[in-house]
Amino acid sequence: MVVKEFDVVIVGAGGAGLYAALEAGKAARTAVLSKIYPVRSHTGAAQGGIGAALGNVEEDKPLWHAFDTVKGGDYLADQDAAMVLAEEAVRAVYDLEHRGLPFSRTPDGLIDQRRFGGHTRNLGEAPVHRSCYAADRTGHMILQTLYQQCIKNNVSFYNEFQVLDVIIQDKKCAGIVVLDLTSGNIITFKAKAVLFATGGMGRMFKITSNAYANTGDGQAVLVRRGIPLEDMEFFQFHPTGIRGMGILITEGVRGEGGILRNAAGEPFMQRYSPTLLDLAPRDIIARAIQTEIRQGRGIKGDGSVDDYVHLDAAHLGREVIRSKLPDIAGFVRTYLAMDPAEQPMPVHPTAHYAMGGIPTDLEGRVLGDEHGSTVEGLYAAGECACVSVHGANRLGTNSLVDLIVFGRRAGMEIGRFVKEAAFARMPGDADEHAHKKIAGLKRPGKGPDPETIRNRMEQAMTAGVGIYRNGPDMKKAVEELKELRELFKEVRCRDAADRFNTALLDIFELGNLLDNAYIAAVSAENRRESRGAHSREDYPERDDANWLKHTLAWLDNDSIRIGYKPVTITRFTPKPRKY
Amino acid sequence: MKISLEIQRFNPEKDTEPYFQTYTVDADPSERLLMVLMHIKRTQDPTLCFRKSCAHGVCGSDAMVVNGTENLACKTLVKDIMAHGQAAIRIEPLKTLPVQRDLMVDQTRFLDNYMKVKPYFIAKSSPPGKERIQPPEKHAVIEEGTRCILCASCYSACPVVQKKNPQFLGPAAVVQASRFVHDSRDEGFEERLPQLDHPDGVWPCENHFQCTRVCPRGIRVTREINLTKQKIEAYRKQGGPA
Numbered sequence: 086m087v088v089k090e091f092d093v094v095i096v097g098a099g100g101a102g103l104y105a106a107l108e109a110g111k112a113a114r115t116a117v118l119s120k121i122y123p124v125r126s127h128t129g130a131a132q133g134g135i136g137a138a139l140g141n142v143e144e145d146k147p148l149w150h151a152f153d154t155v156k157g158g159d160y161l162a163d164q165d166a167a168m169v170l171a172e173e174a175v176r177a178v179y180d181l182e183h184r185g186l187p188f189s190r191t192p193d194g195l196i197d198q199r200r201f202g203g204h205t206r207n208l209g210e211a212p213v214h215r216s217c218y219a220a221d222r223t224g225h226m227i228l229q230t231l232y233q234q235c236i237k238n239n240v241s242f243y244n245e246f247q248v249l250d251v252i253i254q255d256k257k258c259a260g261i262v263v264l265d266l267t268s269g270n271i272i273t274f275k276a277k278a279v280l281f282a283t284g285g286m287g288r289m290f291k292i293t294s295n296a297y298a299n300t301g302d303g304q305a306v307l308v309r310r311g312i313p314l315e316d317m318e319f320f321q322f323h324p325t326g327i328r329g330m331g332i333l334i335t336e337g338v339r340g341e342g343g344i345l346r347n348a349a350g351e352p353f354m355q356r357y358s359p360t361l362l363d364l365a366p367r368d369i370i371a372r373a374i375q376t377e378i379r380q381g382r383g384i385k386g387d388g389s390v391d392d393y394v395h396l397d398a399a400h401l402g403r404e405v406i407r408s409k410l411p412d413i414a415g416f417v418r419t420y421l422a423m424d425p426a427e428q429p430m431p432v433h434p435t436a437h438y439a440m441g442g443i444p445t446d447l448e449g450r451v452l453g454d455e456h457g458s459t460v461e462g463l464y465a466a467g468e469c470a471c472v473s474v475h476g477a478n479r480l481g482t483n484s485l486v487d488l489i490v491f492g493r494r495a496g497m498e499i500g501r502f503v504k505e506a507a508f509a510r511m512p513g514d515a516d517e518h519a520h521k522k523i524a525g526l527k528r529p530g531k532g533p534d535p536e537t538i539r540n541r542m543e544q545a546m547t548a549g550v551g552i553y554r555n556g557p558d559m560k561k562a563v564e565e566l567k568e569l570r571e572l573f574k575e576v577r578c579r580d581a582a583d584r585f586n587t588a589l590l591d592i593f594e595l596g597n598l599l600d601n602a603y604i605a606a607v608s609a610e611n612r613r614e615s616r617g618a619h620s621r622e623d624y625p626e627r628d629d630a631n632w633l634k635h636t637l638a639w640l641d642n643d644s645i646r647i648g649y650k651p652v653t654i655t656r657f658t659p660k661p662r663k664y
Numbered sequence: 665m666k667i668s669l670e671i672q673r674f675n676p677e678k679d680t681e682p683y684f685q686t687y688t689v690d691a692d693p694s695e696r697l698l699m700v701l702m703h704i705k706r707t708q709d710p711t712l713c714f715r716k717s718c719a720h721g722v723c724g725s726d727a728m729v730v731n732g733t734e735n736l737a738c739k740t741l742v743k744d745i746m747a748h749g750q751a752a753i754r755i756e757p758l759k760t761l762p763v764q765r766d767l768m769v770d771q772t773r774f775l776d777n778y779m780k781v782k783p784y785f786i787a788k789s790s791p792p793g794k795e796r797i798q799p800p801e802k803h804a805v806i807e808e809g810t811r812c813i814l815c816a817s818c819y820s821a822c823p824v825v826q827k828k829n830p831q832f833l834g835p836a837a838v839v840q841a842s843r844f845v846h847d848s849r850d851e852g853f854e855e856r857l858p859q860l861d862h863p864d865g866v867w868p869c870e871n872h873f874q875c876t877r878v879c880p881r882g883i884r885v886t887r888e889i890n891l892t893k894q895k896i897e898a899y900r901k902q903g904g905p906a
Contacts, residue, residue: 121715122771124814125723139794182795185785185850187803187810187843194797219810225722226810233784267764296717332720415882416720419739420696536706580711582677585765588710 086516087272091116091241092503094261094276096248096303098123100224100488101467101495102282103231105449106240108496109278113503116274118246118263120298120590123232127284127296128488131224132412133337134216135181135489136204136482137174141195142214147171149208150215154483155657157203157366158440158476159617159627161316161635163653166474169447170483170490177489178217186230188219189409199409200340203366203480209664212340212364216482221335221412227485246272247590248302249519251279251310251463252511256453258462259509261306262519266590269583271519275511277503280464280495281307281443281451288594289602290436290551291543292331294323303469304442305597308604312453312460313637313648315471316441317601318609319618321479322552324370326435327420328393334413334432336481338425339363341409343398345374346429347382353394361664368478368618369664371434375552384431395429402426434552440479440618441605442471444637444650449495455637455650462502462509466495473635476652477617526592532577535595538569542595542602545569550606555622559610566603570643573599604638607645612636629659667691667742668752669700671712674763682763686752693743697753698726701737714767721880724815728767729756734817734878758820760830774816777833780859781841786852802848809843809888811881812836818875818885824868832868833859835875835885842888845895853899861896869893 093109095102098119106117119126138145150171155162178196182188188196198214206213219226235242243263249271250262260275283303287295308314324345325334339345344352345363357373358365365373374394377383383392398406403426406414410425417425443465444452451463467488474487542565549562573596580588614628615621637648666688674682687708691700698716705712714737715725721739730740731754745753761769787796818835819825825832841860844850860866866889875885 121717121723121725125715125717125725127718127723129813130718130720130722179791179793179795183787183791185787185844185847187806187847188795190798190800190803192800194799194802196795220807222722222811225813229810230785236779237782237784296723297719298717330720412722419721420694420741539706578710582675582711582765584677585713585768587713588705591706591710 086513087270088275088511089272090275092276093278093280093499094118094274095280095282096261097282097284097467098242099126099128099282099284099467100227100231100485101492102280103235104489104492105280105282105466105496105499107231107234107238108493109499110238110240112500116241116243118243118248118274120245120247120266122244123242124228126228127299129225129228130296130333131485132221132333132335133201133340134199134218134223134482135178135227135485136201136215136480137178137217137486138171138215139175139178139196139198139217141191142198143206145206145213145215147175149206149213150174150204152208152657153204154474154480155476156209156662157480158478159662160476160633160659161473161616161652162476163473164655164657165653166447166472168655170474170486173490174486177486177493181227181230181489184230184234186219186226188217199337200364201481202336202339202364202370203361204482205361212361216337216340218337221337221410224485247593248283248306249522249593251306252515253310253460253463254509254512256458256460257509258460259511262516264519266585269586271516271523273511273516275508277506277508278462278464278499280449280466280499281469282465282467282492283469285439285468286598286601287436289542289546289598291547292326293436294326294331294333295436300594300597301469301601302594302597303465305600307443308600308640311639312451313444313639314441314604315444315635315637316473317605317638318612318636319440319477320436320550320605321367321438321440321618322371322434323437324367324374324434325396325432327416328431328433329391330420331435332416332420333435333437334396334430335410338396338398338410338413341405342401343396345370346395346397347377348384348386349382353377353382358664365664366478366480368620371552372620374434393431393433396432397429398425399427399429438479438484439468440471440475440477442469445470445472447472447494448498449491450498455648462506464495464499466492477619523589526576526578526589527581528577530577532575533572535576535592538572538576539595541565542569542599546602546606550609553620553622554609556610559606562606563610566599566606570599570603600640604640604645608636608638608647611647633659665691665693667746670752670754671766672756673766675765691742693741693746695742696738697730697740697742697745698737700742713765722813724813727758727815727817727820729758729820734758734821736815736880739880758816760820760825761816771816774819774834774836777837778814778840780833781837782852782856783840783844785844786850786855788851796849798848806843806847808883809839811883812839813881815880817878817880821874821878823872823874824870829864829868831864833865835889838866838892839883839885839888842892845892857896860892866893866896
């Protein structure tokens with residue numbers, strides 16, 4: 086067994102992982118493992134901004150931000166977490182600026198702020214300028230800035246290392262087992278603390294804004310070792326993906342004044358959200374677009390799966406588009422040969438963000454059960470985690486806030502923890518499971534075609550667990566995923582090489598997606614109400630009496646066990662959600 | 665429509681020399697080259713290796729040489745590379761960096777050069793309680809350089825790195841330095857000077873403009889290099905440290 090030893094091992098080099106590394110690395114030997122080069126992480130694809138109540142453009146307060154987050158999440162967000170998010174967002178943005186992040190500026194040289202969906206002044210009155218941004222590449226600048234700081238602080242990176250297994254014994258985490266893709270070697274990392282910051286899982290859907298790398302690796306590895314996953318039924322569809330491709334068109338377009346229109350040219354959001362219009366939260370706009378399409382008012386008008394609506398930004402003028410939305414203009418030019426200053430952009434919803442994930446407390450400690458017991462030495466942060474700060478629907482910009490605020494908190498807590506903690510015992514055969522798994526995948530024989538399994542998974546999730554859901558369709562998706570998980574057990578890797586075996590990585594990622602998809606579908610079928618992004622035609626109302634609670638799902642071999650835990654409610658009493 | 669791709673293959677575990685393999689595949693003219701490569705990998709040949717992630721031109725993973733020119737596979741559409749009239753689209757790994765497998769290159773040297781220029785914000789004064797003030801016109805000076813995604817296209821295309829001086833820092837590293845030395849908030853110019861004002865620093869650049877031509881982020885790379893040269897010259901003229 087090849088063993089490396091660090092005080093802290095961080096899996097994933099996006100915003101949460103890198104921020105945590107900066108904090109934990111101050112006093113402890115810290116390694117960051119990533120399956121891709123850190124600057125390739127999907128944080129870099131975030132566009133429109135990071136929300137914080139700086140009040141640089143107009144009056145704003147963290148309390149308003151917290152309220153919007155809770156209401157945006159249809160009251161499923163834990164309100165203590167939402168308060169922490171909103172209050173620490175302000176300090177987090179200044180901290181990024183102090184580390185050199187090139188924010189766009191107001192005429193006075195302050196950090197500029199733009200409007201974004203669901204972010205309002207004075208508890209819902211009107212949209213507020215809260216999103217701090219760097220043109221339409223805010224995530225790119227956050228990722229770059231944090232990676233630069235890691236270089237400055239000599240953080241140790243292990244690039245192109247894929248996590249395969251976690252070692253947990255007696256409720257203590259002893260480390261992880263990884264595949265070094267550059268050599269094909271299996272390496273065991275022994276650590277006092279392990280942080281999972283592995284990102285999202287949007288690749289389980291056919292059309293997604295997510296990178297190929299977003300395959301829910303951390304979630305899958307942990308759930309197979311007995312850690313539950315929380316609120317997996319809540320998956321966000323971003324309203325505006327480029328038609329057919331799913332490439333994200335930032336909500337910042339609407340923040341700057343862009344308008345959604347149907348085939349008749351009607352700005353249809355006035356019928357769905359009379360106060361916030363095109364700046365309503367994403368779940369509401371995604372449903373509005375879907376409804377327009379279903380009722381024959383899409384641009385094609387046939388209600389087909391590739392029907393779409395228009396996002397009109399032409400009236401913003403060339404100068405606003407050039408200075409505030411340059412990358413969007415570039416995407417539209419590259420992929421559609423269109424100029425957004427002249428023509429409306431063809432868009433439809435695209436699978437975007439997992440609100441659910443690995444349950445943690447406010448310090449990033451992973452919770453092993455419904456009673457809040459922590460697993461010593463095990464942490465999670467970022468999209469793979471569920472604090473829960475986003476509840477049933479995340480507001481735009483809050484993903485970046487989540488990474489920075491909770492990545493930092495986890496890093497600080499880890500720094501404190503490893504000072505006192507001893508290494509948990511690492512069994513001598515910790516890597517045996519991983520070796521067996523790879524030997525199994527490389528055994529001779531053909532096995533089922535992984536590409537067929539992938540296509541069927543994407544189809545099942547898109548058809549059954551999409552924007553609108555109902556019992557029979559979800560049941561069908563669950564049955565299909567059960568079958569696909571069985572088939573997957575016989576899959577073989579058709580590349581025998583040791584080094585840079587990307588086919589092997591592809592198979593591990595597919596397996597991770599299948600487990601996540603299965604849990605998401607079962608959790609969705611189980612929740613008999615509509616809340617936030619989980620919208621059921623057979624249960625169209627929110628049902629606080631029975632369902633104001635978080636789902637926890639355990640994977641016991643091939644079956645799923647569901648449990649619940651209460652939502653933390655402090656100052657915002659659940660009310661009907663109107664915008 | 666049917667298209668043919670000639671892709672350079674090399675697996676160090678069994679090949680002694682790189683060779684080209686031809687694949688024929690159905691592709692839509694508006695499809696991204698990356699999708700075509702993924703289709704080949706997932707339906708024809710799982711051993712074909714390349715890097716990819718975001719698939720829309722912002723992560724910098726899939727830079728490669730397409731019909732002789734550096735490009736991101738995810739920003740290259742089939743119709744744009746079919747216009748050349750030749751029988752097959754030729755795809756090779758980036759130049760000047762060692763091939764690891766097929767289209768994957770070892771970026772160590774490229775990234776080491778990047779790290780040499782201290783590509784991080786350096787401030788000597790302690791930060792204010794809120795943000796540092798930066799007027800929009802000063803922010804505009806660095807905006808272009810901040811777009812860099814470290815895809816290494818410019819490094820591959822640089823005739824100086826290719827033929828004259830493999831030790832040259834290379835275009836991307838200088839862009840990254842330029843982004844900081846021209847930032848009104850940064851105070852690290854003198855710390856970066858030994859690497860920049862060095863025979864292998866900014867000076868080997870001969871204004872071939874290949875970097876500017878291939879940059880998938882539209883950065884006028886040569887301009888950034890020249891602005892950095894000018895800043896060093898102005899500093900020397902003043903007689904060094906004030």
